[in-house]
Amino acid sequence: xxxxxxxxxxxxxxxxxxxxxxxxxxxxxxxxxxxxxxxxxxxxxxxxxxxxxxxxxxxxxxxxxxxxxxxxxxxxxxxxxxxxxxxxxxxxxxxxxxxxxxxxxxxxxxxxxxxxxxxxxxxxxxxxxxxxxxxxxxxxxxxxxxxxxxxxxxxxxxxxxxxxxxxxxxxxxxxxxxxxxxxxxxxxxxxxxxxxxxxxxxxxxxxxxxxxxxxxxxxxxxxxxxxxxxxxxxxxxxxxxxxxxxxxxxxxxxxxxxxxxxxxxxxxxxxxxxxxxxxxxxxxxxxxxxxxxxxxxxxxxxxxxxxxxxxxxxxxxxxxxxxxxxxxxxxxxxxxxxxxxxxxxxxxxxxxxxxxxxxxxxxxxxxxxxxxxxxxxxxxxxxxxxxxxxxxxxxxxxxxxxxxxxxxxxxxxxxxxxxxxx
Numbered sequence: 001x002x003x004x005x006x007x008x009x010x011x012x013x014x015x016x017x018x019x020x021x022x023x024x025x026x027x028x029x030x031x032x033x034x035x036x037x038x039x040x041x042x043x044x045x046x047x048x049x050x051x052x053x054x055x056x057x058x059x060x061x062x063x064x065x066x067x068x069x070x071x072x073x074x075x076x077x078x079x080x081x082x083x084x085x086x087x088x089x090x091x092x093x094x095x096x097x098x099x100x101x102x103x104x105x106x107x108x109x110x111x112x113x114x115x116x117x118x119x120x121x122x123x124x125x126x127x128x129x130x131x132x133x134x135x136x137x138x139x140x141x142x143x144x145x146x147x148x149x150x151x152x153x154x155x156x157x158x159x160x161x162x163x164x165x166x167x168x169x170x171x172x173x174x175x176x177x178x179x180x181x182x183x184x185x186x187x188x189x190x191x192x193x194x195x196x197x198x199x200x201x202x203x204x205x206x207x208x209x210x211x212x213x214x215x216x217x218x219x220x221x222x223x224x225x226x227x228x229x230x231x232x233x234x235x236x237x238x239x240x241x242x243x244x245x246x247x248x249x250x251x252x253x254x255x256x257x258x259x260x261x262x263x264x265x266x267x268x269x270x271x272x273x274x275x276x277x278x279x280x281x282x283x284x285x286x287x288x289x290x291x292x293x294x295x296x297x298x299x300x301x302x303x304x305x306x307x308x309x310x311x312x313x314x315x316x317x318x319x320x321x322x323x324x325x326x327x328x329x330x331x332x333x334x335x336x337x338x339x340x341x342x343x344x345x346x347x348x349x350x351x352x353x354x355x356x357x358x359x360x361x362x363x364x365x366x367x368x369x370x371x372x373x374x375x376x377x378x379x380x381x382x383x384x385x386x387x388x389x390x391x392x393x394x395x396x397x398x399x400x401x402x403x404x405x406x407x408x409x410x411x412x413x414x415x416x417x418x419x420x421x422x
Contacts, residue, residue, distance in 0.1 A: 116134070
């Protein structure tokens with residue numbers, strides 16, 4: 001059976017470019033796909049694969065479909081990425097990232113260098129820093145995870161782990177920060193281990209160096225570091241449920257703001273530090289643009305979910321509920337969430353010039369003497385330079401969090417020391 005002429009011609013052109021396609025008639029390629037964004041260098045597309053999307057980018061050394069057919073839809077794949085089987089949509093995979101059979105990776109995911117997942121991993125709006133490893137049979141949507149210094153010293157999520165990101169009220173203001181951006185990007189913090197057959201009820205914060213025992217389901221922040229955590233099972237109980245009670249509202253809002261401000265810090269890191277490293281890669285500028293697009297999507301999603309939750313705040317006190325402080329905080333959140341949104345979407349470039357330029361000057365001098373790639377350069381940073389970079393990114397998070405706290409005084413946000421938050 002002949003393919004549509006336009007698609008057939010594209011596959012022929014890819015073969016001429018050097019793409020290894022063992023069974024061309026088994027490949028489905030959308031007419032919108034730009035084959036000028038597909039490298040001919042060491043790329044292999046195994047039988048049964050489907051490639052769609054005008055923004056799709058396939059860099060040198062990419063392998064698609066070794067274990068099962070792969071669908072790629074508007075993804076940007078960096079060098080030597082391996083997607084072994086599954087569905088991948090509107091996400092970015094940087095150099096040597098990989099996902100095994102049955103991957104289900106939906107929009108706004110970013111897997112940085114050598115981040116990887118085994119079989120049957122489900123992700124959406126998930127960001128994994130370099131080396132982070134996911135086991136099998138995992139649902140890990142709405143998370144940012146860092147930690148670890150190399151492939152031999154990496155953060156890991158055990159098999160059959162779930163990030164619970166949907167509440168009984170129908171809210172998804174539940175993204176969890178496992179590690180953080182200001183220190184996580186420096187690749188010099190101890191790894192985090194989340195034991196298998198466990199879970200995490202978002203939104204939570206997790207400090208570096210922590211080990212969570214297998215079978216544990218976390219419901220509270222663990223912002224300490226280097227701890228062994230064994231959760232206790234809930235006792236059986238049946239109680240009345242009060243709709244839209246929103247217990248722990250301050251903590252939920254605080255964790256959401258911290259997550260969003262960490263995304264803002266990560267965007268600044270890419271713009272001012274990582275951009276230059278993409279310039280030496282074929283299609284590097286397209287992959288870089290893809291990263292910024294996904295970070296904007298991630299931030300937009302988190303703000304939307306925060307606003308959705310605010311819209312559900314009770315405008316009158318519920319029977320039996322606190323009619324003073326608790327209700328006042330809820331009403332304030334309902335009335336002032338628009339002001340919070342304005343703080344989170346405003347342009348931050350130029351606000352933190354002093355901290356940023358101090359770091360970038362030191363970083364530039366260090367990079368002049370380095371010939372390595374991004375990972376090697378970051379790993380070789382002197383401690384004082386790395387600390388300056390963390391201070392710059394922390395200043396972004398701190399200042400915006402402080403501004404939000406001013407808008408929402410009744411919620412009493414960010415009273416805890418920042419040293420224990422990130």
